[in-house]
Amino acid sequence: MPLQDAPSQQPSKSGARLGLMLGAGAVLFWSFGSSLVYMGTRRMGIWRFVMLASLTSGAVQLVARYAYERNLRTAFCLPWRLWAIPMLCFVLYGLAWPWALAIATPSQVFGVNLINYLWPVLTVVFSVWWVPGVRLTTRTVLALTLALAGLLLANFENVRRVWLADATRASADLTHYLPYALAFVAAVTWALYSTILVRWRSWAKVFVTSPLGFLCIGLFAWLAIQFSTGATTPLTPTNAMFAIIYGIGPLAIGYLLWEIALPKAPIQTLSLFAAATPVLSTVWLCLFMRKAPTELIGAALLVSGGVVLSVKK
Helix, strand or coil, X not given: CCXXXXXXXXXXXXXXXXXXXXXXXXXXXXXXXXXXXXXHHHHHCHHHHHHHHHHHHHHXXXXXHHHHHCCCHHHXXXXXXXXXXXXXXXXXXXXXXXXXXXXXXCCCHHHHHHHHCCHHHHHHHHHHHHCCCCCCCHHHHHHHXXXXXXXXXXXXXXXXXXXXXXXXXXXXXXXXXXXXXXXXXXXXXXXXXXXXXXXXXXXXXXXXXXXXXXXXXXXXXXXXXXXXXXXXXXXXXHHHHHHHHHHXXXXXXXXXXXXXXXXXXXXXXXXXXXXXHHHHHHHHHHHHHCCCCCCHHHHHHHHHHHHHHHCCC
């Protein structure tokens, strides 16, 4: 099969409405994700958390897929193009994002969380290059500017401390940057995943990559555990609860809803919906950590970028 996709098919009005409803549901489930990951990885370790959550999610999605279609072929027999780009991006995102939250300090976690939510803006930026009918506009440039301003505002104190540090702390500074770098990798890979699925929706809409993707993430997390030399935290029912809730809610339900929504609704409007996630996610983080939501200023700028980006004349 050639690399170029078939001509893009515009979704019907009824299909678009359904896609928007599914996308809104995905955003609601995702908004709890950061809090569950941040708390859960501290209770049971990052890779045990990721393994349990991912395997739970993959199993739940496969059961749901079979109950709905009585067929798992579209989940396992994926074309090579889906393996080459979307699946790779999916797995990288599933490893980078929880890793970023797990190693972030309490002062970093809000900024790291917001960096991940660059992906709605990046999705439309990438779609300018790869999705037929999407063009670079003044709105797109302004949206990206507002999003970057929001990230700078949310991370201002952390960035200032790094730049004022003396030369003897160079190695510590590299460690300081790692959560932000991983969050940016997560944002880019998820934006690529979403963009490519939209570009290929004329034929890729019959397949689902998330069940097998989560099983792959769980396998890589298991391998990380085998090579880990650190002390392990006892797996208690309370600790496991965080991973299972994360696996069923934000992962199993949220990702499946989003993947189904992508071929049905306009990518720019879905990005508008997704732009609400940083605000909701920051609210839940503030509640979990009992911290005043000052970082909502940065989150609001991110949402403003999504609004400017997505609203049409």
